[in-house]
Amino acid sequence: MPDFGFSIQSSQPIDLDKTYRAVYNFVKEKEPSIQRCIYCGACGATCTAANFSQMSLRKVNLLLLRGQIAEVRQLVEHCLLCGKCMLVCPRNVNTRKMILLIHQALKMPLS
Amino acid sequence: MKFDWFVIPFLAGLTFVFGFCCIKFYLWIQRLSRGEKALLKKHFFSPSLWVSIKEIFNESLLHRKIFRTNALLGYMHTSLAFGWFLLIVLGNIEVKFYSHYSVNPPYVPIFLNYFEPNTAPHFFGRGFRFLMDFLLLIILSGVALAYLKRFQPNRFGMRRTMQHQVLDKLAIISLWCIFPARLLAESFSAALYHNGSFLTNTVGKWLSFLPVDNLIYPAWWGYSIVLGIFFFSLPFSRYMHIPTEVLLIILRNAGIRSRYFNHPFQQVDIYACSRCGICIDACQLSTLGYATQPAYYLRSLRYKTQHNELTENCLLCGRCVEACPVGIFSTDIRSHERTLGHEMNSVHYNFSKNIPKQKNVEVLYFAGCMSHLVPGIKKAMTSILNQSGCSWSMLDEQETVCCGRPLLLAGQITAANQVIMHTRSLIERSHARILVTSCPICFKTFKENYRLNANVLHHSQFIKHLQDEQRIVTQRISAHVKYHDPCELGRGMNVYNEPREVLSHIAHLLPTNHEKNKSLCCGGSLGNIFIDVDSKLQIATNTLQQMDIRSADYLITACPLCQKTFSAVSPIPVKDIAQLVADNLLLANAENKNNYAMISENA
Numbered sequence: 001m002p003d004f005g006f007s008i009q010s011s012q013p014i015d016l017d018k019t020y021r022a023v024y025n026f027v028k029e030k031e032p033s034i035q036r037c038i039y040c041g042a043c044g045a046t047c048t049a050a051n052f053s054q055m056s057l058r059k060v061n062l063l064l065l066r067g068q069i070a071e072v073r074q075l076v077e078h079c080l081l082c083g084k085c086m087l088v089c090p091r092n093v094n095t096r097k098m099i100l101l102i103h104q105a106l107k108m109p110l111s
Numbered sequence: 112m113k114f115d116w117f118v119i120p121f122l123a124g125l126t127f128v129f130g131f132c133c134i135k136f137y138l139w140i141q142r143l144s145r146g147e148k149a150l151l152k153k154h155f156f157s158p159s160l161w162v163s164i165k166e167i168f169n170e171s172l173l174h175r176k177i178f179r180t181n182a183l184l185g186y187m188h189t190s191l192a193f194g195w196f197l198l199i200v201l202g203n204i205e206v207k208f209y210s211h212y213s214v215n216p217p218y219v220p221i222f223l224n225y226f227e228p229n230t231a232p233h234f235f236g237r238g239f240r241f242l243m244d245f246l247l248l249i250i251l252s253g254v255a256l257a258y259l260k261r262f263q264p265n266r267f268g269m270r271r272t273m274q275h276q277v278l279d280k281l282a283i284i285s286l287w288c289i290f291p292a293r294l295l296a297e298s299f300s301a302a303l304y305h306n307g308s309f310l311t312n313t314v315g316k317w318l319s320f321l322p323v324d325n326l327i328y329p330a331w332w333g334y335s336i337v338l339g340i341f342f343f344s345l346p347f348s349r350y351m352h353i354p355t356e357v358l359l360i361i362l363r364n365a366g367i368r369s370r371y372f373n374h375p376f377q378q379v380d381i382y383a384c385s386r387c388g389i390c391i392d393a394c395q396l397s398t399l400g401y402a403t404q405p406a407y408y409l410r411s412l413r414y415k416t417q418h419n420e421l422t423e424n425c426l427l428c429g430r431c432v433e434a435c436p437v438g439i440f441s442t443d444i445r446s447h448e449r450t451l452g453h454e455m456n457s458v459h460y461n462f463s464k465n466i467p468k469q470k471n472v473e474v475l476y477f478a479g480c481m482s483h484l485v486p487g488i489k490k491a492m493t494s495i496l497n498q499s500g501c502s503w504s505m506l507d508e509q510e511t512v513c514c515g516r517p518l519l520l521a522g523q524i525t526a527a528n529q530v531i532m533h534t535r536s537l538i539e540r541s542h543a544r545i546l547v548t549s550c551p552i553c554f555k556t557f558k559e560n561y562r563l564n565a566n567v568l569h570h571s572q573f574i575k576h577l578q579d580e581q582r583i584v585t586q587r588i589s590a591h592v593k594y595h596d597p598c599e600l601g602r603g604m605n606v607y608n609e610p611r612e613v614l615s616h617i618a619h620l621l622p623t624n625h626e627k628n629k630s631l632c633c634g635g636s637l638g639n640i641f642i643d644v645d646s647k648l649q650i651a652t653n654t655l656q657q658m659d660i661r662s663a664d665y666l667i668t669a670c671p672l673c674q675k676t677f678s679a680v681s682p683i684p685v686k687d688i689a690q691l692v693a694d695n696l697l698l699a700n701a702e703n704k705n706n707y708a709m710i711s712e713n714a
Contacts, residue, residue, distance in 0.1 A: 033643050048480050051510040052461055077459040080513040080530060081521050082480040083637050087675050092644035097423075100521060100640060103455040 124342025181268030190253030427638025449522025479550030635676030
């Protein structure tokens, strides 16, 4: 077989029925406004931390739902808690509390 | 020595309170650091001790600060505290005239009419009796007002009152009974021995139909027992504030502050809270139905009950500290507690890349994160700075950096220190002599946490200097404006006058009901981690209603966060002070381009 310089990636299916939701549920229980998110991305567009990282709260929220905790961990460690995302959020999600709760959940043995 | 068994409840209670306070005070003072102990010692042997004594007299006895809240409430506290104090002092002086001993046990002045019933004919006797009756009447009027306050707090300027615990209620009831019990005992004594004055004689006459002979001894027992109950409940109830406030005033004037959670000074703060409930009306969260005010928060700290929500649910606006008659720094305690146990998992800020090279300038402008959400402020400051003709550059033009205070407010000290180190290195790279910022949150942290060589100014202060030196000229307009003091700029940094002076040069500045340190919070505060955005907007709406802004053309503020929050709910346009100035700039004279030494020296 000729070498094309790339290979076929193994599939990474996400089964939403089987995903790891412990962190998401922990946050949802304490800060129900996380469920209002419509993934518009306004938070990521205004994010101060996005100047020097891939941080976007929209992405964090999606990753939480998919149970991709390792990726969440990499993103939230850039957050400066400046609260701009909270001010631009059209759905009034309490984003600062959300980030603090995610950090709290990540420290717990459940993740 | 005079003695009767009925003094035992009083004597035991008094001994208990005295012993408890001695041990408690000793333990607190012992936990102070060596430097703080030295401060305390220095305070005791310096003239500044008089400041403390004066403050103890004014606040612990006269309660002058409560008079400022409401005159009737002030009178109630003064009559009870100062009246009782004078009663004790006069009683002790009176004893000196009758007693055969030079030293008397503490119960003799309290129960003098029992031990020395035939005092009235004595020299000065009538005068003393009259004074004692008069003081008792004053105190009883205070007790009557305290009863009334339970049913009609509105008359005392209090819309909401504290929900007390069982032990506090017991202490209140025993306090309420002390003086009626004294009146009863002394009236019986007056009926029997005619040793009273206008009050006790009269009441004695009314009561003379009773078998006074048999009732007088139980009446003294009753008086002693209620005193005993009060003294025994004092250390465990809100009334512990009476002795603790004295210590608090001394420590505070010695320059001791609480530096970390559970610092001994914080313990003194907690015990000095009288739970009077004045902070409840001051707190804007009480309109949303939250019982999170310092009175509740400090109580849960004192009795070690669950209070995670109370720690987080605070705007840190400082209105309660301003209103507190005891002067408790409750916002400091909350900030310190937030640093415990909630440290973020791990933080990783790779700032070092892409730092633009700063040119050497006189003025460095830092807009701040929040100003990037309100670009009008950035634009306004750009035209003001250009007009002023100074050399300047903007630190966060391309990439915003954070000042670190939002992390500090959430108790994330380690993360905040990383941000502060980075931002400080950026600022110092420019060698600017003046750092101007548009955001009071950044302003406070630059001043308090950065230790910068540059002179840090909020843009309202900077504009004031430019106006004073006529580096910018503005036109007058006929608009009416109202000014809102941002919490961080006003109560946080004591900048009240500069924005007002700038505004009064341009428009008609209307007064509001909540000026300067009485100013209301916009609700958007980053200090509160708990409440959601809807609640914040509700606070903003309430604030605008209370400021009665409809009579003005513009609402002016000096904080991008306040502006952003108010804009969402305001019926009139909300502008930053820089925007109003920039809108009304006239062409300045170009020759006035001398350097900025004047400003940096004056500021």
